[in-house]
Amino acid sequence: MAAMSAEAATLPAERLELERVRDGLVLKLKGAWRLTEGVASPQGLFERDELAAKPDRLKVDASALAAWDSALIVFLLDLKKGCDGAGIPLDLSGLPDGARRLVDLALAVPEREGARRSDRIAGFVETLGREVQGALKSAGEMLEFLGESLIALARAATGRARFRMSDMYLVLQECGPGALPIATLISFLVGVILGFVGLVQLAQFGADIFVANLVAVAMVREMGGMMVGIIMAGRTGAAFAAQLGTMNVNDEIAAFRTVGIPPVEFLVLPRMLALIFAIPLLTIYANVVGMLGGSAVTIALSDVSLLQYYTQTVGSVDLVDWASGLFKATIYGVIIAISGCLRGMQCKKSAAAVGDAATSAVVTAIVLIIVAEAVLTVIYQVLGI
Amino acid sequence: MTEQQATVSADLEPPGTTSAPSAEAPIVVEDVTMAFGDFVVQRGLNFTVKRGDVFIIMGGSGCGKSTVMRALIGMQAPAEGRVWFEGQNLWEIDETARQLLLQRCGVVFQSGGIWSSMTLAENIGLTLGEYTDLKPKEILEVARLKLALVGLAGFEDYYPSEISGGMQRRAGVARALALDPEILFFDEPSAGLDPISSRRLDELILELRDSLGATIIVVTHELASIFTIASNSVVLDPDTKTQIATGDPKWLREHSDNRAVREFLNRGEET
Ligand SMILES: Nc1ncnc2c1ncn2[C@@H]1O[C@H](COP(=O)(O)OP(=O)(O)OP(=O)(O)O)[C@@H](O)[C@H]1O
Ligand SMILES: [Mg+2]
Numbered sequence: 001m002a003a004m005s006a007e008a009a010t011l012p013a014e015r016l017e018l019e020r021v022r023d024g025l026v027l028k029l030k031g032a033w034r035l036t037e038g039v040a041s042p043q044g045l046f047e048r049d050e051l052a053a054k055p056d057r058l059k060v061d062a063s064a065l066a067a068w069d070s071a072l073i074v075f076l077l078d079l080k081k082g083c084d085g086a087g088i089p090l091d092l093s094g095l096p097d098g099a100r101r102l103v104d105l106a107l108a109v110p111e112r113e114g115a116r117r118s119d120r121i122a123g124f125v126e127t128l129g130r131e132v133q134g135a136l137k138s139a140g141e142m143l144e145f146l147g148e149s150l151i152a153l154a155r156a157a158t159g160r161a162r163f164r165m166s167d168m169y170l171v172l173q174e175c176g177p178g179a180l181p182i183a184t185l186i187s188f189l190v191g192v193i194l195g196f197v198g199l200v201q202l203a204q205f206g207a208d209i210f211v212a213n214l215v216a217v218a219m220v221r222e223m224g225g226m227m228v229g230i231i232m233a234g235r236t237g238a239a240f241a242a243q244l245g246t247m248n249v250n251d252e253i254a255a256f257r258t259v260g261i262p263p264v265e266f267l268v269l270p271r272m273l274a275l276i277f278a279i280p281l282l283t284i285y286a287n288v289v290g291m292l293g294g295s296a297v298t299i300a301l302s303d304v305s306l307l308q309y310y311t312q313t314v315g316s317v318d319l320v321d322w323a324s325g326l327f328k329a330t331i332y333g334v335i336i337a338i339s340g341c342l343r344g345m346q347c348k349k350s351a352a353a354v355g356d357a358a359t360s361a362v363v364t365a366i367v368l369i370i371v372a373e374a375v376l377t378v379i380y381q382v383l384g385i
Numbered sequence: 386m387t388e389q390q391a392t393v394s395a396d397l398e399p400p401g402t403t404s405a406p407s408a409e410a411p412i413v414v415e416d417v418t419m420a421f422g423d424f425v426v427q428r429g430l431n432f433t434v435k436r437g438d439v440f441i442i443m444g445g446s447g448c449g450k451s452t453v454m455r456a457l458i459g460m461q462a463p464a465e466g467r468v469w470f471e472g473q474n475l476w477e478i479d480e481t482a483r484q485l486l487l488q489r490c491g492v493v494f495q496s497g498g499i500w501s502s503m504t505l506a507e508n509i510g511l512t513l514g515e516y517t518d519l520k521p522k523e524i525l526e527v528a529r530l531k532l533a534l535v536g537l538a539g540f541e542d543y544y545p546s547e548i549s550g551g552m553q554r555r556a557g558v559a560r561a562l563a564l565d566p567e568i569l570f571f572d573e574p575s576a577g578l579d580p581i582s583s584r585r586l587d588e589l590i591l592e593l594r595d596s597l598g599a600t601i602i603v604v605t606h607e608l609a610s611i612f613t614i615a616s617n618s619v620v621l622d623p624d625t626k627t628q629i630a631t632g633d634p635k636w637l638r639e640h641s642d643n644r645a646v647r648e649f650l651n652r653g654e655e656t
Binding site: 247249250251254255261 | 484488494499502
């Protein structure tokens with residue numbers, strides 16, 4: 001009530017009229033009360049002397065009412081609330097039958113206590129606090145889920161995990177060969193960009209040939225895995241979240257629990273294993289395509305020949321570089337599987353929630369991939385790899 | 386043991402008992418409160434499901450029927466109180482023991498819960514493969530039988546998306562029957578079904594009780610179903626957030642001293 005604005009409080013005099021009668025007050029409704037004319041608020045009425053004097057009753061008279069729809073009902077419900085608050089008995093018997101029935105219907109089920117969500121706007125500090133709490137809770141859940149998944153993975157390694165191989169092949173098919181076209185395009189372009197930037201700089205020193213080193217090292221150690229990770233987060237992570245989210249909505253995950261099959265083993269494990277297989281392979285492929293991209297620019301824009309570029313590339317990265325890059329990529333695979341599956345399993349029970357789960361899975365995965373990349377780079381540095 | 390038997394013969398456990406009620410009653414709910422965080426859904430629940438009962442958990446929409454059922458099938462711990470399942474405190478025993486108990490029951494979810502990435506035969510076969518040493522061919526045979534029991538003979542190789550909602554519900558029943566459960570739970574089995582299908586499902590429920598000797602717990606607010614199948618019930622109330630009656634619904638309809646119960650059973654929901 002307090003939120004009622006000032007202009008809503010003024011009631012058009014031509015649409016209603018207060019009249020004093022022997023046993024109280026009569027509120028006469030006139031003309032059309034329709035949504036097209038706006039919704040009137042009775043707030044102003046209660047400030048008038050006639051009502052402030054607490055009449056014995058307030059009778060609504062609709063004999064002059066020309067037309068009505070929900071606008072009238074909203075007004076009457078507000079009026080009823082106001083009258084109840086002021087302790088004035090309200091007599092609605094003069095209303096058209098339909099209107100009276102609608103009012104009764106609206107009042108039939110009392111508002112559930114605590115059902116209405118508060119529409120108060122939280123202050124900055126409160127919002128910040130809630131966000132931090134939420135982030136901490138979410139990090140905790142993530143760690144817990146990671147733990148469960150790793151236990152499941154360990155069980156799989158000892159052959160005791162329960163899942164269907166056919167599920168894993170299906171996911172493998174979808175996230176491996178299915179991702180080749182986009183992986184080709186993106187990594188070729190990344191190679192081209194690296195090559196171009198490198199060439200512009202190195203040509204100033206006449207060191208064109210070292211573009212091959214730059215592209216090879218950058219692709220193999222960092223960019224190949226990261227690009228594949230980001231592509232897979234968008235393609236596969238989102239798909240995992242949507243699949244598991246829909247399963248949650250349909251009680252399928254609950255059904256796994258009741259028959260004693262842990263959903264983490266049956267649903268998460270095949271997806272995680274498929275990504276652990278697929279991502280390193282895709283990364284090797286992406287690295288090679290990226291080097292091709294780099295060579296294309298270099299050959300086109302400088303005097304370096306394909307053979308020179310090839311020889312230089314082969315000499316610039318060794319097995320350790322490849323292994324360290326592929327290890328990172330495998331970690332990204334685990335991250336993508338975990339975030340996709342976790343968000344799917346946390347999904348609330350609605351269609352919109354499935355969409356949110358997919359979005360959140362992608363965001364979580366990309367953020368974690370970048371963080372993991374940074375952490376691993378530092379660790380490699382320290383270890384001298 | 387005889388002493389405990391005596392306590393169970395009463396319909397309600399006296400509150401505060403901590404000794405296990407006898408296994409004569411597969412499920413005894415004692416002073417249970419169900420809540421989501423601070424939001425209490427139902428409190429002070431006390432009821433006993435006897436062997437061979439078709440026990441109805443009823444009440445208006447949103448009063449917490451599904452939530453209470455979740456406590457009985459090991460999916461959500463009660464905020465307070467105890468659930469005795471075959472004489473064991475379901476929420477105090479460890480996870481493995483709980484799983485072992487729950488293997489003896491089958492659950493049919495409100496929205497079917499049938500696994501969408503598997504054929505109907507695989508849905509039924511999965512648990513069989515999990516808990517028995519049957520060969521794939523034998524599993525298929527059993528799956529065929531279960532599907533035939535619910536009138537879905539010949540649909541072994543269909544995916545859930547290829548059959549109607551009512552058929553999915555029945556497939557859910559077939560899956561719940563996979564391990565020949567002693568206790569079967571149904572959450573709103575006839576919601577969204579036409580009167581004839583829902584009638585058939587009711588008949589199926591009675592049939593299952595009689596042929597398998599199963600104890601059946603049904604969450605529903607369909608009066609027609611309630612009067613056809615129920616032998617005992619608990620009525621949950623959304624306003625007082627507790628149970629307002631226990632007993633045979635046919636008896637409660639006429640004789641309950643609670644007006645809300647009589648109204649619910651005579652006219653259906655007042656929402
Ligand atoms: N995950 C949840 N978190 C918070 N509150 C919930 C959650 N699920 C249900 N509730 C609340 O618990 C109450 C009971 O829900 P429940 O699903 O058990 O009702 P129900 O009796 O089964 O209703 P219906 O007949 O419509 O299926 C509802 O008021 C709902 O608001
Ligand atoms: Mg329900």
